[in-house]
Amino acid sequence: MPRGIKGLQKGHTLNVCVKNPISGKHSSKSTRVKRSESMVRYYQEHPEAIEEQRERSRGRHQTEKTKEKLRKINTGKHPTEATKEKIRNTLTGKFCGEKSPCFGKHLSKEHIEKIKKSLTGKQMPQGVKDKIRKTLSGKRRPKEVLEKIRGKNHYNYKGGITPLGVSIRNLPEGRQWRNKIFQRDNFTCQDCGARSGNGKAVILHPHHTPKAFADILSEFLEEYNQFSPYDDKDTLVRLAIKYQPFWDIDDGTTLCKRCHKKFHKRRKKLNEKEKE
Ligand SMILES: [Zn+2]
Numbered sequence: 163m164p165r166g167i168k169g170l171q172k173g174h175t176l177n178v179c180v181k182n183p184i185s186g187k188h189s190s191k192s193t194r195v196k197r198s199e200s201m202v203r204y205y206q207e208h209p210e211a212i213e214e215q216r217e218r219s220r221g222r223h224q225t226e227k228t229k230e231k232l233r234k235i236n237t238g239k240h241p242t243e244a245t246k247e248k249i250r251n252t253l254t255g256k257f258c259g260e261k262s263p264c265f266g267k268h269l270s271k272e273h274i275e276k277i278k279k280s281l282t283g284k285q286m287p288q289g290v291k292d293k294i295r296k297t298l299s300g301k302r303r304p305k306e307v308l309e310k311i312r313g314k315n316h317y318n319y320k321g322g323i324t325p326l327g328v329s330i331r332n333l334p335e336g337r338q339w340r341n342k343i344f345q346r347d348n349f350t351c352q353d354c355g356a357r358s359g360n361g362k363a364v365i366l367h368p369h370h371t372p373k374a375f376a377d378i379l380s381e382f383l384e385e386y387n388q389f390s391p392y393d394d395k396d397t398l399v400r401l402a403i404k405y406q407p408f409w410d411i412d413d414g415t416t417l418c419k420r421c422h423k424k425f426h427k428r429r430k431k432l433n434e435k436e437k438e
């Protein structure tokens with residue numbers, strides 16, 4: 163091991179550092195260059211030492227003091243194009259897909275809570291916002307690309323019945339259906355019992371159960387299959403007013419926003435399993 167990095171080994175205590183006669187002194191540029199050259203040579207000759215060094219520093223974090231120092235040194239500095247290219251080359255494809263450390267993993271509940279907590283109420287500094295705006299401005303997708311991903315060709319296209327479903331739900335009959343269910347359930351989530359009051363606001367959702375809204379909708383479309391959900395949307399919306407299964411309050415329950423999300427996640431999983 164070359165002299166320069168001996169100080170980083172285990173057993174290097176603060177005490178030694180204070181007593182060290184060269185502590186706080188800086189080496190001249192030529193010495194530094196020499197030292198780094200010898201280090202490079204050492205690691206070239208002993209590739210296993212790199213792994214050892216890595217093993218030693220695994221899981222270690224820099225102290226706040228070191229971080230502050232690095233911040234000071236690096237502020238305002240930008241890597242050269244060559245360095246950027248190098249970084250790009252080493253990183254490209256290394257952490258994509260299955261190689262990603264997050265592949266197949268889900269964040270734990272606590273972790274998500276932590277992230278949420280650290281982000282709530284925080285705003286990006288104005289400078290950062292401006293920078294993002296600057297890089298994004300003028301970067302709209304070209305017209306021919308936008309044209310290509312419109313409507314049926316859009317990657318979010320789910321068959322084109324979403325607008326119809328939304329229109330049906332937004333009918334006055336839909337609003338009535340929702341209010342009746344809320345009233346019957348005393349404005350209380352039927353899963354966790356949450357209810358607005360005492361300064362607490364709980365957002366309530368009407369939930370279709372046991373039959374999913376999507377299922378009722380596809381049955382409805384089957385019955386009126388002479389109409390196209392895209393071209394005859396208005397006609398279908400008018401027919402939906404008279405279609406009782408949409409407005410049966412026995413087919414609905416009150417859930418809070420959170421429980422509602424949970425139910426749909428579960429239903430989605432079940433549907434996926436069924437398909438398998
Ligand atoms: Zn709930």
Ligand SMILES: [Zn+2]
Pocket residue numbers: 368369370422426
């Ligand atoms: Zn629902």
